[in-house]
Amino acid sequence: MDFIENNSDAQTNSDQSNISDKVAAKALDKGFIEEQSRIFKNTWIPVCHESELPDPYDFRTSSIGNENVIICRAPDGKVNALLNVCPHRGMLIERRPQGSFLEGQASGNPKRITCMFHAWQFDMRGNCVYVAREKEGYQDRFCKDDAGLRRLRCEVNYGGFVWVNMNDQPAIFLEEWAGAAFSAIESQICSAPLEVVHYHKEVVDTGYQQLMSQDFGSIAGDANAANLDYGHIVTRHGEVENNDPSQTSSFPSPESGQSTSVRLFPGFAFHLDGPTLNVATITPLNDSQVMIEHRGLAPKADSEEERKLRSKHYNAKFGPFRLQKMPEPNESVSGKVEENGLFIHYNNEWLRWMDQHPNGETRISEFPSSHSKTQGLSENGELSGPHIVVIGASHAGVAFVDKVRKNGFGGRLTVFDRQVGGPMERPPLSKAFLLGGGETVESKSLLRQKKWYKTNKIKLKTQSNVEAIDTKKKTITVSSGAVINYDNLVIASGAIPRELPDTHGMGNAFTLRQPSDANAIRQAANNSDTVVIIGGGYIGLEVAASLRKKGMAVTVIEAAKRILARVASEPLADRLTTLHEDNGVQVLTGVGVDSINAEDGIFDSVTLTSGQKIVGDMLITGIGVFPDSKLAAEAGIETQRKDGGAILVDETMKTSEEDVFAVGDVALRRDQSLAIESVHNAQETAAVAAAAVTGSIAPTLQTPWFWSDQYDVKLQIVGVVPVSDDDVYQVARTGKRDGAVSFWSYRGKELVAVEVVNDPATYMEARQCLDTGQSPDPEQISSLSFSPIDSGGARS
Amino acid sequence: MENNSLVTIERKIEKIIYQAALALDENNWADWFKLCDDSFFYSITSFSPEIGKDMTYFSGDKKELTGLMDMLPKHNTDHSPLRRHTSVYTIDISEDGKTAEAVSSVVIYQNLLDGINSHLDSGESRLFVVGKYHDKFLINDSLPKFVNRETKIDNRRLDKGSHWPL
Ligand SMILES: Cc1cc2nc3c(=O)[nH]c(=O)nc-3n(C[C@H](O)[C@H](O)[C@H](O)COP(=O)(O)OP(=O)(O)OC[C@H]3O[C@@H](n4cnc5c(N)ncnc54)[C@H](O)[C@@H]3O)c2cc1C
Numbered sequence: 001m002d003f004i005e006n007n008s009d010a011q012t013n014s015d016q017s018n019i020s021d022k023v024a025a026k027a028l029d030k031g032f033i034e035e036q037s038r039i040f041k042n043t044w045i046p047v048c049h050e051s052e053l054p055d056p057y058d059f060r061t062s063s064i065g066n067e068n069v070i071i072c073r074a075p076d077g078k079v080n081a082l083l084n085v086c087p088h089r090g091m092l093i094e095r096r097p098q099g100s101f102l103e104g105q106a107s108g109n110p111k112r113i114t115c116m117f118h119a120w121q122f123d124m125r126g127n128c129v130y131v132a133r134e135k136e137g138y139q140d141r142f143c144k145d146d147a148g149l150r151r152l153r154c155e156v157n158y159g160g161f162v163w164v165n166m167n168d169q170p171a172i173f174l175e176e177w178a179g180a181a182f183s184a185i186e187s188q189i190c191s192a193p194l195e196v197v198h199y200h201k202e203v204v205d206t207g208y209q210q211l212m213s214q215d216f217g218s219i220a221g222d223a224n225a226a227n228l229d230y231g232h233i234v235t236r237h238g239e240v241e242n243n244d245p246s247q248t249s250s251f252p253s254p255e256s257g258q259s260t261s262v263r264l265f266p267g268f269a270f271h272l273d274g275p276t277l278n279v280a281t282i283t284p285l286n287d288s289q290v291m292i293e294h295r296g297l298a299p300k301a302d303s304e305e306e307r308k309l310r311s312k313h314y315n316a317k318f319g320p321f322r323l324q325k326m327p328e329p330n331e332s333v334s335g336k337v338e339e340n341g342l343f344i345h346y347n348n349e350w351l352r353w354m355d356q357h358p359n360g361e362t363r364i365s366e367f368p369s370s371h372s373k374t375q376g377l378s379e380n381g382e383l384s385g386p387h388i389v390v391i392g393a394s395h396a397g398v399a400f401v402d403k404v405r406k407n408g409f410g411g412r413l414t415v416f417d418r419q420v421g422g423p424m425e426r427p428p429l430s431k432a433f434l435l436g437g438g439e440t441v442e443s444k445s446l447l448r449q450k451k452w453y454k455t456n457k458i459k460l461k462t463q464s465n466v467e468a469i470d471t472k473k474k475t476i477t478v479s480s481g482a483v484i485n486y487d488n489l490v491i492a493s494g495a496i497p498r499e500l501p502d503t504h505g506m507g508n509a510f511t512l513r514q515p516s517d518a519n520a521i522r523q524a525a526n527n528s529d530t531v532v533i534i535g536g537g538y539i540g541l542e543v544a545a546s547l548r549k550k551g552m553a554v555t556v557i558e559a560a561k562r563i564l565a566r567v568a569s570e571p572l573a574d575r576l577t578t579l580h581e582d583n584g585v586q587v588l589t590g591v592g593v594d595s596i597n598a599e600d601g602i603f604d605s606v607t608l609t610s611g612q613k614i615v616g617d618m619l620i621t622g623i624g625v626f627p628d629s630k631l632a633a634e635a636g637i638e639t640q641r642k643d644g645g646a647i648l649v650d651e652t653m654k655t656s657e658e659d660v661f662a663v664g665d666v667a668l669r670r671d672q673s674l675a676i677e678s679v680h681n682a683q684e685t686a687a688v689a690a691a692a693v694t695g696s697i698a699p700t701l702q703t704p705w706f707w708s709d710q711y712d713v714k715l716q717i718v719g720v721v722p723v724s725d726d727d728v729y730q731v732a733r734t735g736k737r738d739g740a741v742s743f744w745s746y747r748g749k750e751l752v753a754v755e756v757v758n759d760p761a762t763y764m765e766a767r768q769c770l771d772t773g774q775s776p777d778p779e780q781i782s783s784l785s786f787s788p789i790d791s792g793g794a795r796s
Numbered sequence: 797m798e799n800n801s802l803v804t805i806e807r808k809i810e811k812i813i814y815q816a817a818l819a820l821d822e823n824n825w826a827d828w829f830k831l832c833d834d835s836f837f838y839s840i841t842s843f844s845p846e847i848g849k850d851m852t853y854f855s856g857d858k859k860e861l862t863g864l865m866d867m868l869p870k871h872n873t874d875h876s877p878l879r880r881h882t883s884v885y886t887i888d889i890s891e892d893g894k895t896a897e898a899v900s901s902v903v904i905y906q907n908l909l910d911g912i913n914s915h916l917d918s919g920e921s922r923l924f925v926v927g928k929y930h931d932k933f934l935i936n937d938s939l940p941k942f943v944n945r946e947t948k949i950d951n952r953r954l955d956k957g958s959h960w961p962l
């Protein structure tokens with residue numbers, strides 16, 4: 001029992017039967033539960049050392065209170081802590097104490113945390129990347145983005161220890177909590193990379209409080225003990241007992257003769273003793289048993305000799321087979337405890353956490369408990385006044401809150417999104433993002449940095465699915481069960497990619513909309529050589545270009561006669577077809593999909609209506625989107641069809657309900673027949689709605705614009721090409737730069753849209769023409785000497 | 797070596813492994829040491845899958861072990877006797893017949909004597925440790941003696957009462 005040196009009283013439970021059974025049977029004590037939830041689930045716990053998971057995809061499991069935790073290393077080397085509980089049915093996911101997710105298990109793919117029950121899969125950040133039979137089983141009401149493993153606060157610090165706090169919002173930073181205590185040994189434990197070289201644990205039949213009182217009993221009267229804030233205690237001794245006093249060097253030197261102990265409340269002891277570092281952590285099991293884990297650490301760079309020397313010292317002092325001295329007859333340990341200043345210091349902290357301090361001092365109000373976040377937003381901090389609630393934190397939702405604040409709205413603003421993590425830009429997901437190798441979504445793709453929401457007093461609630469709207473009561477219901485009142489509601493729920501029925505629940509078959517989809521595609525692409533893409537629209541083509549750049553063999557299948565049949569002119573489509581073919585992509589047009597075939601549930605091939613079979617390692621379907629309007633339709637808000645379609649809005653983006661607006665991909669103006677799915681449209685509709693809500697002047701509308709990147713080609717499009725209008729024709733204009741060309745679409749003499757390839761200057765001119773209603777002469781536009789801006793005028 | 801003498805030496809090795817078990821069961825260190833060469837080295841090791849490392853929990857030569865035995869009475873000791881069940885699995889005698897190695901399984905039970913409430917607990921037997929003995933011998937005049945014993949235990953959870961050689 002070396003948590004407490006020389007502990008002669010604590011009794012050991014020698015029965016090595018299953019600990020978990022005991023915990024279950026005896027952990028129901030009310031006081032114990034309260035102690036766990038008030039103290040252990042709110043403080044920082046050193047769950048393991050980073051050397052226990054040295055490589056990407058390595059993991060270690062632990063537990064805090066009754067919660068199981070996985071600590072794993074992401075491909076970028078970062079250590080994450082996740083709740084080891086499957087969001088599907090709450091089953092425990094990983095059962096091994098330590099291991100690696102790099103190789104696939106019997107029931108899971110490589111590089112994934114796989115639940116063995118129904119094979120849901122998660123990446124090293126806890127994002128859900130695969131849900132078996134996702135759409136089928138959940139009637140579209142569920143999407144895997146909702147279903148990540150709960151990510152816990154986790155930091156690596158103080159000699160490489162992994163610290164986890166079960167409270168998502170610990171009011172106190174780790175450094176503030178432990179920094180002063182660690183300053184006693186930080187220079188020693190941080191001077192060289194350490195690794196755990198000894199590990200053992202023991203279970204003692206002693207309650208947690210009693211164990212602690214015994215520990216403090218053992219160091220009672222230590223004149224060198226310092227009581228620090230938060231109940232921590234540091235004891236220092238010049239030299240280790242029996243050590244050569246002439247040795248003055250300190251750890252990590254193998255000749256060290258010093259000893260210093262840092263005891264952190266509620267029960268983690270870091271003993272620097274001569275050449276060794278012992279870290280003892282306690283896990284109370286129930287009201288009368290505690291497990292103590294001992295770790296012995298040594299510098300990674302040790303020679304074999306140095307290791308032996310440390311090991312010998314460690315075993316004598318902290319090993320499971322060490323000798324423990326009998327207390328001297330006059331050294332009665334028990335009985336003194338109540339007068340022991342160290343224990344009083346510790347116990348006062350315990351009383352603060354338990355809200356039992358005689359002076360009314362408390363930690364719980366200082367440290368908001370994790371329960372507080374499930375409470376309603378009535379406690380919405382400093383701001384009061386009208387409450388605008390936004391559903392969806394993507395291009396449209398975030399642009400709306402930005403504009404509404406800029407318009408001077410001073411009331412409360414809350415944005416809900418079911419996604420995990422900060423709102424991301426969508427366009428990079430099919431482009432640069434796929435070329436990256438990491439598993440994380442780069443923060444440069446964040447729509448706004450975290451601080452921005454704070455500065456603008458915008459409450460962002462991620463992983464919060466809005467499940468119902470009640471337009472009569474003016475409330476929404478969130479997945480946490482919270483019912484939130486609104487004065488104005490803005491629906492910015494975007495769109496959902498269409499899927500082919502055959503691909504439901506199929507492994508290695510993807511659609512692309514959210515960051516987690518892109519992540520999953522990127523990971524699969526790293527392990528695949530061939531990809532089949534169904535759909536020759538912008539997303540399909542961008543993904544084709546990205547994955548081709550990665551070196552994959554790519555086939556694009558398009559049912560229409562040509563690619564981009566719904567959105568681009570024929571000459572542009574021809575140009576892009578050539579571009580893709582020149583880059584080695586097989587582009588098949590005018591051919592349908594007969595079936596999508598899987599082997600063992602994993603995508604294998606596509607059989608075309610022509611009978612041809614295209615085999616691939618992975619499949620991406622990019623056949624368009626449909627508006628995510630189910631929530632609105634269920635609330636009786638007018639949509640295109642009774643059962644869905646876009647939410648219909650007026651020219652101020654107001655829906656059929658007073659006080660409810662819709663913006664972005666989910667909305668369609670009643671006076672328009674065509675939905676435009678673009679970032680520009682999301683931003684513009686958001687600005688229009690923000691103006692309506694705040695009574696500000698509506699922004700001047702721009703001609704719709706859009707861009708796409710494929711290989712080294714930058715496409716810029718302004719206006720909407722009326723592809724099904726036979727009266728519309730295109731004139732090509734070759735630019736100055738190599739490969740620069742633009743296609744000007746006219747109806748009669750009227751300019752309707754311009755598609756520009758690698759020619760930003762021409763794009764700016766085209767945009768100016770369309771925004772100002774100018775139509776340069778179609779007869780002359782092909783000539784580079786003709787300036788489109790002042791029609792008819794020659795270029796200088 | 798003759799087949800016959802090989803069998804005899806194997807028998808002798810088996811015998812001293814069992815004699816060692818009996819001596820250790822009785823905490824009869826003197827008898828145990830009699831079976832060991834002066835160069836004897838003892839260790840308790842374990843592999844921890846938790847940290848992915850081979851560990852030494854205890855080690856010492858004959859002199860250090862003797863020192864430990866002398867110190868035992870001055871320290872806290874759980875008096876519950878330990879009882880071994882040992883089975884010799886393999887014995888490999890070197891070509892020249894001067895050394896040998898043996899692997900045996902060992903299961904150790906603890907027969908409770910001390911307890912939080914010895915009134916209740918004493919007399920109960922519990923499984924204490926499982927592992928293997930990896931022994932090395934020197935053979936002089938057909939007489940094997942221990943020169944090395946590595947007790948490789950599977951336990952990483954080790955509670956009180958176990959700080960003498962297993
Ligand atoms: C891969 C990709 C590449 C693209 N490239 C380009 C490009 O190059 N140029 C361009 O102009 N456009 C591009 N687009 C299109 C553009 O990104 C979209 O038009 C734009 O994202 C629409 O924004 P939105 O806010 O309306 O909807 P979305 O981006 O779909 O966001 C809707 C949000 O609402 C959330 N939500 C929905 N329902 C709920 C609910 N009930 N509760 C909580 N949250 C909810 C969703 O989780 C989502 O985050 C691209 C799109 C994708 C997917």
Ligand code: FES
Nearest residue numbers: 086088089115118
């Ligand atoms: S419980 Fe984990 S997938 Fe069903």
